[in-house]
Amino acid sequence: MLDATTRSGGTATVTAPLPATELVPVEFTAAPTGLAARCTRALLSPWSRLSLLVALLLSAAATVLLFEPQKLLADGWPPQLNGAAASVVFAVAYGLCTVAFVPRPILNLAAGALFGSQLGLGTALAGTVLGAGIAFGLGRMLGQDALRPLLRGRWLKAADGQLSRHGFRSMMAARLFPGVPFWAANYCASVSRMGWFPFLVATGLGSIPNTAAYAVAGARASAPTSPAFLIAMAFIALPALVTAIVAWRKRHHFRSR
Numbered sequence: 001m002l003d004a005t006t007r008s009g010g011t012a013t014v015t016a017p018l019p020a021t022e023l024v025p026v027e028f029t030a031a032p033t034g035l036a037a038r039c040t041r042a043l044l045s046p047w048s049r050l051s052l053l054v055a056l057l058l059s060a061a062a063t064v065l066l067f068e069p070q071k072l073l074a075d076g077w078p079p080q081l082n083g084a085a086a087s088v089v090f091a092v093a094y095g096l097c098t099v100a101f102v103p104r105p106i107l108n109l110a111a112g113a114l115f116g117s118q119l120g121l122g123t124a125l126a127g128t129v130l131g132a133g134i135a136f137g138l139g140r141m142l143g144q145d146a147l148r149p150l151l152r153g154r155w156l157k158a159a160d161g162q163l164s165r166h167g168f169r170s171m172m173a174a175r176l177f178p179g180v181p182f183w184a185a186n187y188c189a190s191v192s193r194m195g196w197f198p199f200l201v202a203t204g205l206g207s208i209p210n211t212a213a214y215a216v217a218g219a220r221a222s223a224p225t226s227p228a229f230l231i232a233m234a235f236i237a238l239p240a241l242v243t244a245i246v247a248w249r250k251r252h253h254f255r256s257r
Helices: 035-043 046-067 083-099 104-142 144-150 154-165 167-176 182-191 196-206 208-219 227-249 251-255
Strands: none
Touching (some): 167 196, 208 227
């Protein structure tokens, strides 16, 4: 504002306007510090979300141990549910069971026994990608913020760097060759910086050979001497044998580190 000019001939002076923050009452500018705000911050903290993830996974594992839902996919499947609707229901149940740590070979055999080789393969792959996506999303939203600061060891940093920089290649290798449990690969990938697209695409493509072998074996289980069943069992055993040979040859390399 402009002050009045003094009678001695002084010049007018301009007073700087007040900052905008001084025009707002203090009670409207202070950050919320009430009990509700503190509870909200505590519930949304990284360790609270990690605790929720652990509780969910323990509950899922306990449900599998008590009720064994994987048996319902083969032995207790409703006979009136068939066709496309049955494959969709089975794929959803398949995905949820993998999140609850049910081994995929059991589910793949059940898919082949219920739907045959081709439809069983498609249903099992859909369930595989669905289950992997659910586990990846849970780990990314509830566990990543708490676990990433703990990646300080040399091995942990190396694994995180490999998954973050070469996500598609690393996940393809994990899916093609046995040795890394399905659920462990999902949650390790979720803690890394791997993107959704390479994770899901590598999961779908890398799971085709192994899933197809189990689906064919389940579909031809009634004829264990048939060529199709024997070839499927060979495809199941071959990756395990290759993985064991590679691990045996690399044992000195790992010990020297």
